[in-house]
Amino acid sequence: MKAFFKILKYGLKLSPLYLFSLFINDIVIALNPFVTLFYSGKILDYLLSNTSVDIIMKEVYIFLAITLGLNIIKNREGGTIVLAFRL
Amino acid sequence: MNKENDRKEASIKESFKAINYIFKIAFHSSKKYVFFFVTYILTSILAPLVLLFIPTLAVYFLSVEKNLTKFAIYLSIAFAAYIGISGTSHYVSSRYDIENTLIRLKDFFTAFINKSLVCDYSYYEEKQGKEDRKKAEHCLDSNWLGVELIMKDVPLFLINFLSLIIYIASSSLVSYQIVLIMLAMVIANFLLGYLSTLIYNKYIDRTGKSYNRIDYLYRTSKNELKGKDIRNYNLAGLFNSFFIKEFNLLKKYTLIQRSIVILPNLSNSLLGYIRDLVAYSILITGVVNKSLSVAQFTLLIGIVNGISTYLTDLFDDVNDIMVASKDTLQYLKFINAPSAFNHNKGIDINSVSKPLTVEFKNVSFKYHDSKDNTIENVSFKINAGEKIALVGANGAGKTTIIKLLSGFYKPTSGEILISGHPISDFNIDEYYRLLSIINQDVEVIGVRIKDIVSSQYLDKNIDEEKVVKCLKEADLFDKVDSLPEKDRTYLTQNLDKSGIQLSGGESQKLMLARALYKDGSFLMLDEPTSALDPIAEGKLYEQYASLCYNKTSLFISHRLSSTKFCNNIIYLKDGKIVEEGTHEELMKKKGEYYHVFSIQSHYYKNQGELNESLL
Numbered sequence: 001m002k003a004f005f006k007i008l009k010y011g012l013k014l015s016p017l018y019l020f021s022l023f024i025n026d027i028v029i030a031l032n033p034f035v036t037l038f039y040s041g042k043i044l045d046y047l048l049s050n051t052s053v054d055i056i057m058k059e060v061y062i063f064l065a066i067t068l069g070l071n072i073i074k075n076r077e078g079g080t081i082v083l084a085f086r087l
Numbered sequence: 088m089n090k091e092n093d094r095k096e097a098s099i100k101e102s103f104k105a106i107n108y109i110f111k112i113a114f115h116s117s118k119k120y121v122f123f124f125v126t127y128i129l130t131s132i133l134a135p136l137v138l139l140f141i142p143t144l145a146v147y148f149l150s151v152e153k154n155l156t157k158f159a160i161y162l163s164i165a166f167a168a169y170i171g172i173s174g175t176s177h178y179v180s181s182r183y184d185i186e187n188t189l190i191r192l193k194d195f196f197t198a199f200i201n202k203s204l205v206c207d208y209s210y211y212e213e214k215q216g217k218e219d220r221k222k223a224e225h226c227l228d229s230n231w232l233g234v235e236l237i238m239k240d241v242p243l244f245l246i247n248f249l250s251l252i253i254y255i256a257s258s259s260l261v262s263y264q265i266v267l268i269m270l271a272m273v274i275a276n277f278l279l280g281y282l283s284t285l286i287y288n289k290y291i292d293r294t295g296k297s298y299n300r301i302d303y304l305y306r307t308s309k310n311e312l313k314g315k316d317i318r319n320y321n322l323a324g325l326f327n328s329f330f331i332k333e334f335n336l337l338k339k340y341t342l343i344q345r346s347i348v349i350l351p352n353l354s355n356s357l358l359g360y361i362r363d364l365v366a367y368s369i370l371i372t373g374v375v376n377k378s379l380s381v382a383q384f385t386l387l388i389g390i391v392n393g394i395s396t397y398l399t400d401l402f403d404d405v406n407d408i409m410v411a412s413k414d415t416l417q418y419l420k421f422i423n424a425p426s427a428f429n430h431n432k433g434i435d436i437n438s439v440s441k442p443l444t445v446e447f448k449n450v451s452f453k454y455h456d457s458k459d460n461t462i463e464n465v466s467f468k469i470n471a472g473e474k475i476a477l478v479g480a481n482g483a484g485k486t487t488i489i490k491l492l493s494g495f496y497k498p499t500s501g502e503i504l505i506s507g508h509p510i511s512d513f514n515i516d517e518y519y520r521l522l523s524i525i526n527q528d529v530e531v532i533g534v535r536i537k538d539i540v541s542s543q544y545l546d547k548n549i550d551e552e553k554v555v556k557c558l559k560e561a562d563l564f565d566k567v568d569s570l571p572e573k574d575r576t577y578l579t580q581n582l583d584k585s586g587i588q589l590s591g592g593e594s595q596k597l598m599l600a601r602a603l604y605k606d607g608s609f610l611m612l613d614e615p616t617s618a619l620d621p622i623a624e625g626k627l628y629e630q631y632a633s634l635c636y637n638k639t640s641l642f643i644s645h646r647l648s649s650t651k652f653c654n655n656i657i658y659l660k661d662g663k664i665v666e667e668g669t670h671e672e673l674m675k676k677k678g679e680y681y682h683v684f685s686i687q688s689h690y691y692k693n694q695g696e697l698n699e700s701l702l
Binding site (some may be wrong): 037040043044047048050052053056057060064065067068071072 | 146150353356357359360362364367368371372374375381384385388
């Protein structure tokens with residue numbers, strides 16, 4: 001743990017974005033199933049209760065937009081900034 | 088090193104060639120490997136398929152069947168099947184990975200080392216061979232490169248490809264629009280991937296250059312010989328500045344590369360968004376119009392997501408395989424490098440008359456990466472049992488003549504005859520047995536003393552008495568006998584911690600003992616006394632006649648006085664023979680030899696007077 005915090009401290013000294021970069025992949029990966037689970041349940045519930053297409057599609061837009069946003073953050077930060085720190 | 092060729096992808100045909108080569112060896116190497124390969128692919132396709140049906144089953148039983156007992160039974164069966172298949176898949180995949188590494192080391196790395204040890208010396212020493220060897224080595228450097236990357240990625244490609252076919256076929260049963268969207272995605276993905284690789288490769292050369300420079304500096308900083316200079320001249324600062332400069336450049340270009348890669352990734356995500364949107368709207372409309380059940384909807388959404396994942400992975404696999412294939416082809420190029428000499432056929436050395444005669448007939452030679460001939464139109468003959476000295480300044484071509492006689496190179500023009508036969512007519516491996524050579528650069532291998540002297544590793548193949556005899560003749564026996572482990576002592580501490588370090592002179596004596604043990608018919612000594620003290624040097628000269636008894640020999644030295652006992656002296660200058668004769672004849676002639684001999688003897692005389700005055 002001591003070594004871990006030492007590395008963390010060193011990383012923060014080099015780049016303030018380091019901590020953010022270090023955990024962003026894990027945060028996005030952890031968030032994804034919750035988003036999917038929440039919206040899948042919601043969409044299934046709508047489908048089983050004969051809700052109109054417009055209302056269901058509205059939820060689909062939001063669901064897919066959140067997923068897209070998470071993917072973009074993962075690609076951008078997870079890749080580039082961590083790599084910059086390693087070098 | 089040209090990084091451009093290093094990292095670009097191979098063509099499809101070349102990739103197939105590399106895959107075929109690797110798996111032919113891998114399947115042949117271990118029967119278990121075939122089992123792991125097939126089982127890994129099958130279980131990896133099946134496990135996600137079973138998992139896909141579990142939510143569908145849940146929705147079906149909750150919305151249609153509404154029988155909880157039946158649901159529990161089906162769910163248990165499905166979970167049990169999933170756990171069984173997925174567990175097998177994980178076990179087999181980890182075993183498959185272990186086999187991959189073992190085969191890389193056992194088959195491919197061993198073949199690489201063997202080729203490095205037996206390839207033509209000219210190929211080994213010259214620029215092209217060095218580059219080929221480095222690239223081949225790079226291909227075996229890690230689990231994620233070249234050979235092993237192909238072994239990892241080919242089953243992954245098959246898993247993704249076969250799963251994709253199953254998923255697309257399943258979705259086409261419900262909606263052809265979804266299949267059309269998927270196909271559009273395939274084309275878009277391919278074009279984006281291709282574009283991204285093209286741009287990415289533009290920067291590969293620059294980052295490759297930095298990697299090479301950092302690699303060189305890193306290796307130099309570890310080199311024991313250069314370590315002395317680094318400390319004496321305080322070169323650490325120079326190294327650090329160089330490292331920092333190169334790392335900064337590497338960081339700059341790597342970040343540009345990464346930014347380029349991110350662009351197609353983002354476009355890919357956007358396309359995925361559109362694809363999902365269309366798929367959801369088609370499927371939701373289907374459910375609302377009652378043409379699809381909710382359970383079917385769940386299954387199809389799972390399939391659409393699966394297709395997206397498999398598609399992305401498939402393109403990554405193809406790209407990795409093509410890059411790894413290019414590396415593997417470099418490995419193949421090195422492994423299959425042809426030899427300029429005969430290896431399995433040629434004149435029987437036992438049928439050649441001994442002592443050998445050696446004849447140079449109008450021999451000229453030019454190194455591959457040199458503009459001019461190193462030796463030009465050289466002709467001389469060494470009669471059977473004769474002792475010849477080659478003398479001349481640095482760069483006169485003396486060592487090149489030794490290399491030609493050693494069978495390391497072929498003459499550019501002219502002919503070298505050994506007892507009347509051109510060297511190229513011999514089986515080169517047999518020909519080497521005729522030679523006993525002591526080179527001027529002494530670098531001992533860190534095995535036992537008796538291993539070096541006998542050039543053998545297994546005790547049963549070593550003639551212990553002969554080892555002792557040769558050590559005595561080379562004036563090294565007393566030293567070896569004083570060691571606790573005698574001639575079983577290891578040299579250097581690379582293989583054994585109790586290993587010893589011989590001095591330069593002792594190492595040279597060891598090389599002499601090795602040459603005597605080999606007892607070749609043709610003795611070649613290239614500056615054999617360069618590291619000896621004057622007493623040891625004198626002893627060697629006294630022994631020289633007995634060492635060369637019944638052998639033909641060639642002696643190279645800067646010190647002209649050391650060649651007086653030879654039958655004939657050849658004086659070389661700028662790759663040409665300028666004078667030839669006995670010491671007395673050449674002195675009488677008062678030419679180049681006389682001039683250089685006079686300077687050297689004058690120096691020794693002055694040195695002697697200086698030493699006396701100091702005493």
